[in-house]
Ligand SMILES: Cc1cc2nc3c(=O)[nH]c(=O)nc-3n(C[C@H](O)[C@H](O)[C@H](O)COP(=O)(O)OP(=O)(O)OC[C@H]3O[C@@H](n4cnc5c(N)ncnc54)[C@H](O)[C@@H]3O)c2cc1C
Ligand code: SF4
């Protein structure tokens with residue numbers, strides 16, 4: 074075949090053995106949020122893969138138009154979960170994005186976002202924290218200029234740069250790593266290391282604290298070791314694999330300390346990314362084997378608790394709730410039962426399932442900032458499903474989903490609330 | 506023809522946002538579920554019958570051939586655009602217009618997804634019976650064009666047994682109704698002729714389908730067998746008992762391996778074949794016949810038999826079957842599926858001869874098929890990027906079809922002739938037969954501008970590489 078164009082190049086090119094697993098059967102179409110929303114083949118998994126194949130075969134070059142279809146992808150991996158052929162869509166898209174990035178063909182929004190946030194703030198926990206302190210100051214004092222200065226608006230979902238008034242409040246107390254060991258209550262079962270993460274300790278400090286309480290309550294010594302940083306998921310998704318690898322190495326070296334038996338996270342996105350460190354570092358001679366062990370030790374907090382098993386709370390929490398499956402829990406990690414097992418175990422809790430609970434809410438990491446229009450349409454769809462359950466409380470298991478659905482409630486003008494599975498479990502324990 | 510002008514006119518009819526013509530975007534409209542390729546000049550997404558009619562009338566005047574596109578899951582290249590042609594696709598016409606529970610029928614637009622219709626009517630205790638394994642993705646428009654079948658068509662018949670009538674736009678833009686909502690048609694059964702016409706007669710814009718009550722009880726059996734021959738004996742034994750299962754499907758060893766690589770469908774690694782049998786009916790019936798089926802499976806040499814009645818567990822037993830074709834992607838990048846049909850009694854010997862073809866060409870062949878009605882699906886596995894691979898596959902595929910025909914069977918059970926099998930038509934039909942068929946088509950589409958180049962042999966070798974669009978231009 075004539076190959077007028079160069080195709081994908083370099084070591085981070087999508088693997089042909091991954092790409093050509095797709096037999097274009099179309100069975101993924103109905104699970105893809107962007108296809109459901111647009112009904113356009115270009116915005117479907119099969120279409121995006123076909124464009125990658127065309128580029129790979131040198132039939133077309135990477136054009137801004139093709140990039141726009143790839144960037145409209147949420148990387149929610151719903152397609153991957155339903156694909157009968159086992160197409161590893163997530164990593165194919167990450168590598169495709171790294172190609173786009175290397176060629177300098179990202180959209181303006183993504184470039185702008187990358188410059189500050191992905192390249193500078195995330196790989197650098199201190200800088201991120203400083204920025205967050207500024208924002209908190211702003212929220213206390215209302216000094217708008219500071220926010221613009223800090224660029225931290227990009228942290229927030231939904232094109233919020235334009236909606237400063239809706240800025241979600243940062244936590245009163247930031248959570249963070251320390252030298253302290255949070256000791257197990259009662260007989261000690263295990264020592265675990267907890268990922269503190271990037272945004273979550275700043276925006277959802279109380280949830281992080283609840284995670285520690287729930288774990289200690291269930292017989293775990295909990296460490297939140299110093300030196301750890303962001304998991305690198307957002308960088309990986311944006312195709313910034315180099316920074317992501319550096320971040321992965323940092324976390325492997327800091328979290329896998331002596332005596333640690335599991336690495337726990339209460340962020341589904343981080344869990345999915347850490348479980349894939351093995352893949353990310355497979356060509357790294359020094360960290361390859363450690364990464365395999367690290368990924369094997371990583372568990373989402375809900376998965377871990379159910380496996381322990383956790384202590385079923387005895388106090389009653391009389392509440393109707395609904396559960397939103399985070400994409401990176403349901404699709405990337407294929408965990409859907411564990412959070413429900415925990416919720417259903419709490420006396421008095423009535424779980425009302427919403428329709429299409431695992432269809433992405435449009436949060437999707439930085440997606441809400443760089444693709445505000447489609448993100449808002451998906452949020453609207455999600456809020457409609459939530460409203461139909463007639464519940465006031467949405468439980469989920471990922472910081473991004475929490476922020477996005479909170480945004481949804483705000484823009485609806487209703488006062489529903491959004492919490493993490495561990496928040497409500499912690500509440501139940503607290504009432505005992 | 507001034508193509509720019511033509512595009513403008515199309516946009517004028519359906520709105521600029523509903524015409525795709527940029528060459529980058531057209532890349533995702535060059536394929537369907539088959540191995541065929543071909544880029545349309547443009548793709549149009551109409552919103553109504555009127556728009557379809559105007560688009561087709563305009564194209565007819567401009568001499569541009571038109572092909573309907575459902576969701577592109579077809580396995581014979583039916584939706585592949587002919588050179589210079591445009592596709593009319595139905596993602597915007599995807600509404601269930603009416604469900605009449607009393608008369609058990611539904612009126613839908615052609616873009617409705619098969620499973621969505623079934624899920625919707627189940628709320629009323631009804632079902633839409635034809636269930637292609639692609640039902641999660643394929644459209645009803647595509648289903649009637651291909652007269653789609655599915656596992657449960659063994660007991661209930663294929664699509665044509667469930668379609669009451671349709672509104673059709675003919676090649677000059679005229680809108681006609683075929684069939685009727687009453688169950689008996691007076692005069693020629695044009696509805697029946699249209700079903701299975703592979704988009705060559707016209708475009709269906711509304712479809713009336715029959716619904717059935719959801720059965721009281723359903724039970725699924727999974728039998729594991731040491732080899733395909735034994736499984737074939739089991740099929741015959743079940744049928745000889747006078748049992749008509751709702752579904753009777755077989756999966757062979759190679760497919761089992763492929764499936765197990767992707768999902769744990771619960772098949773043992775060393776299984777030679779798996780049979781899936783489903784019974785439906787009144788509880789007593791299902792209980793009684795169920796015992797017979799189970800006994801028959803053990804008798805004929807099953808090494809394991811599992812049964813399920815609860816929906817979730819039955820679903821689990823079906824997982825492997827429904828995902829089987831896709832799973833083949835884990836073994837080879839492409840499959841060429843031969844949709845041959847043979848008399849049920851010939852299953853075992855024919856599969857033996859298919860295995861000979863596999864050895865002769867050194868091409869792996871996976872089998873997953875509707876055993877109950879003798880509808881084989883040998884899948885020839887290959888990599889289209891290897892030079893000459895496709896030619897060899899087509900040659901081997903033709904040999905497989907010849908085997909089916911020699912055994913008293915035919916070319917296609919449910920996927921249609923399309924591009925893929927047109928050159929094999931003479932294996933079963935004489936020149937006169939085909940000339941008669943063309944006369945029928947001419948009654949609907951005298952200028953042959955609807956999906957031309959399909960079904961009938963034209964000596965053009967099956968060379969499914971993409972042709973670049975002649976008029977593609979930047980948006
Ligand atoms: C994994 C997999 C499993 C499958 N299993 C089965 C199975 O069990 N049984 C089975 O029968 N098939 C099966 N198929 C084949 C395919 O799904 C069916 O042929 C289906 O009917 C095609 O529907 P579609 O909407 O994808 O149509 P397309 O592929 O888009 O088009 C098919 C044909 O329909 C025509 N068409 C589409 N819409 C209209 C319209 N409104 N009016 C007139 N013509 C129209 C097109 O022009 C084309 O000729 C399978 C396919 C795959 C990929
Ligand atoms: S990604 Fe998987 S489900 Fe989607 S078209 Fe490709 S093979 Fe089929």
Ligand code: SF4
Pocket residue numbers: 104105106107108116117118121145146147148149150151152153162
């Ligand atoms: S990752 Fe999500 S948005 Fe992207 S193609 Fe897959 S299902 Fe669609």
